[in-house]
Amino acid sequence: xxxxxxxxxxxxxxxxxxxxxxxxxxxxxxxxxxxxxxxxxxxxxxxxxxxxxxxxxxxxxxxxxxxxxxxxxxxxxxxxxxxxxxxxxxxxxxxxxxxxxxxxxxxxxxxxxxxxxxxxxxxxxxxxxxxxxxxxxxxxxxxxxxxxxxxxxxxxxxxxxxxxxxxxxxxxxxxxxxxxxxxxxxxxxxxxxxxxxxxxxxxxxxxxxxxxxxxxxxxxxxxxxxxxxxxxxxxxxxxxxxxxxxxxxxxxxxxxxxxx
Amino acid sequence: xxxxxxxxxxxxxxxxxxxxxxxxxxxxxxxxxxxxxxxxxxxxxxxxxxxxxxxxxxxxxxxxxxxxxxxxxxxxxxxxxxxxxxxxxxx
Numbered sequence: 564x565x566x567x568x569x570x571x572x573x574x575x576x577x578x579x580x581x582x583x584x585x586x587x588x589x590x591x592x593x594x595x596x597x598x599x600x601x602x603x604x605x606x607x608x609x610x611x612x613x614x615x616x617x618x619x620x621x622x623x624x625x626x627x628x629x630x631x632x633x634x635x636x637x638x639x640x641x642x643x644x645x646x647x648x649x650x651x652x653x654x655x656x657x658x659x660x661x662x663x664x665x666x667x668x669x670x671x672x673x674x675x676x677x678x679x680x681x682x683x684x685x686x687x688x689x690x691x692x693x694x695x696x697x698x699x700x701x702x703x704x705x706x707x708x709x710x711x712x713x714x715x716x717x718x719x720x721x722x723x724x725x726x727x728x729x730x731x732x733x734x735x736x737x738x739x740x741x742x743x744x745x746x747x748x749x750x751x752x753x754x755x756x757x758x759x760x761x762x763x764x765x766x767x768x769x770x771x772x773x774x775x776x777x778x779x780x781x782x783x784x785x786x787x788x789x790x791x792x793x794x795x796x797x798x799x800x801x802x803x804x805x806x807x808x809x810x811x812x813x814x815x816x817x818x819x820x821x822x823x
Numbered sequence: 824x825x826x827x828x829x830x831x832x833x834x835x836x837x838x839x840x841x842x843x844x845x846x847x848x849x850x851x852x853x854x855x856x857x858x859x860x861x862x863x864x865x866x867x868x869x870x871x872x873x874x875x876x877x878x879x880x881x882x883x884x885x886x887x888x889x890x891x892x893x894x895x896x897x898x899x900x901x902x903x904x905x906x907x908x909x910x911x912x913x914x
Binding site (some may be wrong): 650651652653654655687694695696697701702703704705706707708709711713731733734777778779780781782783786787789790 | 830832833834835840842843844845846847855856857858859860861862864894895896897898899900901
């Protein structure tokens, strides 16, 4: 979870069986019907659909529950297609509109039912950008950032993204359509200690949350950590958590505690 | 004449600090740079671009944080626009 708070995504390589992948490719080619906004996840997909089976996989179900808790609702879902030799990538963007909730986040499940090679236009994402306050494609001018990830993956890979991460569907330079299924989920419970917290005080947690990313400006990198600390406090309910005193130092107001 | 435009995002407001992001726009139409098309920047610093003949024509202003939003993070702050002029390739 600390890595998700730091990087803004969780990647699960080749976790979906080939039988589900093959059914998914056949289904995605025909498109999927829209769902009503806010429908409970438990009611959204019939038991004979590939999405139901995908979400029932223990590794996927466990990740979803850890991130958004039990009984999430479906925001929307979509089939994303990068057409062969389409010549242009999407501009870098964050999905939906600017979203500054300090104590909640949505996840976007991205499922790749077939192998994605380097020239197939796999999703570009920039680890650690999810807490930047931007509105959709306003960042489209930015083409490349140090540390960006151009997704290549085996069939059956699932990536769970924080709603705010900067990403783009890359240019597909092959003769083959590239499919991706996306499902956005909204939490319905406070996202507090929803995961296995037995190692909550491990030093590795602090190390993950204190990561500096190569795309980040020298000074603003410290503010990134500051904001991660606030999110970690919200997710753990521990208002004393800090890294290198970044939050404590600038919150120290002796005059407010004085009775003199 | 046609413009080649290079946008560099730097680590600090200093032009000789290192590049953290970059974009290219080609007014000649000979190339079509796009999102996510390279993993290494064309220059290590903004100064290195100057030394290679790029002309700086705009730098982001140094704006103080907005009151109440001092800890917010948003766009990359240190944006520098460069150009090179080339002959129009069309007859």
